[in-house]
Amino acid sequence: MRLSNAQLVPDKITRLMNPRDRAAFGILIPEERRRKVEATAENELQKLCEQELFRHEIEFLHLSPRAREKKGWPDLTFVLSGMPMAVELKTVTGRLSPDQERVLSRMQANGWQTYVVRSFDVFKSLLEVQHA
Numbered sequence: 568m569r570l571s572n573a574q575l576v577p578d579k580i581t582r583l584m585n586p587r588d589r590a591a592f593g594i595l596i597p598e599e600r601r602r603k604v605e606a607t608a609e610n611e612l613q614k615l616c617e618q619e620l621f622r623h624e625i626e627f628l629h630l631s632p633r634a635r636e637k638k639g640w641p642d643l644t645f646v647l648s649g650m651p652m653a654v655e656l657k658t659v660t661g662r663l664s665p666d667q668e669r670v671l672s673r674m675q676a677n678g679w680q681t682y683v684v685r686s687f688d689v690f691k692s693l694l695e696v697q698h699a
Contacts, residue, residue, distance in 0.1 A: 576594060581594050581596050608658045609656055609658050612656050612685075612686070612687060612690075613629070613642060616642075616654070616687065616690045617643070619690065619691060619694065620694075623694060625645050625646075625694075626645060626646075627645035628643070628644045628645065629642060629643055637670075638666045639667045639668075639669060639670035639671075641653040641655045641667070641671065641681070642656045650680055651674075651679045652681075653679045653680070653682070654682050654693075655667055655671060655681075655682070655683045656685075656690075657683055657684070657685050659685050659686075661685070663683065
């Protein structure tokens with residue numbers, strides 16, 4: 568295995584670097600690496616959940632991250648057995664942003680079933696329970 572120059576710079580040094588300089592060298596500090604891994608994990612969870620909705624022939628909406636007009640909107644919204652559902656997908660360590668908390672709270676106050684889902688198994692069981 569060959570290491571890049573970025574992998575040879577100790578974390579205690581990279582933390583002192585200007586973020587633009589770190590980016591130019593392709594260096595991530597531990598927090599940035601963790602966020603990158605979590606984003607990948609959340610994207611994979613998103614794909615699995617969407618496939619499951621397709622499999623059950625459930626229409627859903629997933630707004631693009633560029634859809635800034637609905638900041639805080641849940642990752643998946645759909646109707647299941649006549650009940651509007653809002654699902655925010657998070658990794659095990661992921662946290663809701665204040666905008667996400669506000670939107671989910673308002674949706675719940677208006678009759679939506681709202682969920683924060685952290686695993687595919689939980690999502691599948693949510694569909695099974697609500698679909699029964």
